Amino acid sequence: MKLTVRRTYLGDRLCFPEVIPDRLIDVQAAYAQQMERGGVHREDAIARSQRAIPSDLPALLQADPYLTVVRRVFEQALAGAQSGDLPEDCTWSSEKALLGPPVGRPSTVWGMTANYPRKRPESAAAPQGGEPPNPTGFLKASGSLAGPYDDIRYPAISEQVEPEMELAVVVGSRSRGLDVESAMDAVAGYVGFCDISARDISALDNRRMDRGKGFDTFGIVGPWFVTADEVPDPHRLGIRYWVNGELRQDGSTAEMFHTIPEQLAWLTSALTLAPGDVLSTGTPPGVSSVQPGDELRGEIDGLGVIANTVVRAK
Secondary structure, three states, rough: OEEEEEEEEOEEEEEEEEOOEEEEEHHHHHHHHHHHHHOOOOHHHHHHHHHHOOHHHHHHHHHOOOHHHHHHHHHHHHHHHHHHHOOOHHHEEHHHHEEOOOOOOOOOOOEOOOOOOOOOOOOOOOOOOOOOOOOEEEEEHHEEEEOOOEEEEEEOOOOOEEEEEEEEEEOOOOOOOOOOOOOHHHHHEEEEEEEEHHHHHHHHHHOOOOOOOOOOOEEEOOOOOOHHHHHOOOOOOEEEEEOOOOEEEEEEHOOOOOOOHHHHHHHHHHOEEEEOEEOOOOOOOOOOOOOOOOEEEEEEOOEEEEEEEEEOOO
């Protein structure tokens, strides 16, 4: 199952994408309509749908880690769309510019560093060399998150901005002290995540990453949140990133030094992760600088495409 966020005059709305061409199905509205058809008064149905299905992914996962109600709504909405019985007032247009980050505003966004080789050996037979580095990472400001087609604002105080395409994990349940064997049970799903850095700002800050990675729009997310059952092996996904049509990154999550359960076990040995929190798992080789005016595009197998224009911040 996929979920996306549509910005509307009612606020951000969780929606089902890719069911009806050029439309998004509003999850709360679809549930209210289903209850109304079952005999519930319209106003009561709307109120009950709002209580059962919060419009923010972290709150939704807090209330229902397995997304039981949402899955049921999806199955009925899919059947209604296929039969032509789904009312149009349960849908929104799928304008790309109106999509927000599907993860909402998580309490914790963690990014892994140095979790892929910096460059690949020149031949398949060449040795990788040495032991993998210890896990390392950083906290990223949740205010930096932006939608999958939003402009990336190039800070006036920076001259070295670098985007990195990454697979990110969304946590489904409160997690502390996870072990490698069972850590994947805590994963609700996955999103594409473009982690952006102002390298020169981090250099000015004694190599601290907080400010350099925390600018507005420096965390592009989406276009969908995809539930874990839709991704059979998250360690076998292609990751690609283009700048002005030139392929800069072309890798696979199979190249990770530390697997997702290893990352989760390491991170939760110190941090408690809440439902909806995000762990971005690092990026394959090929990262390079961009400039205002550049057109960027990234994709991860099964998780959709992001596309962004770099603009100079005002």
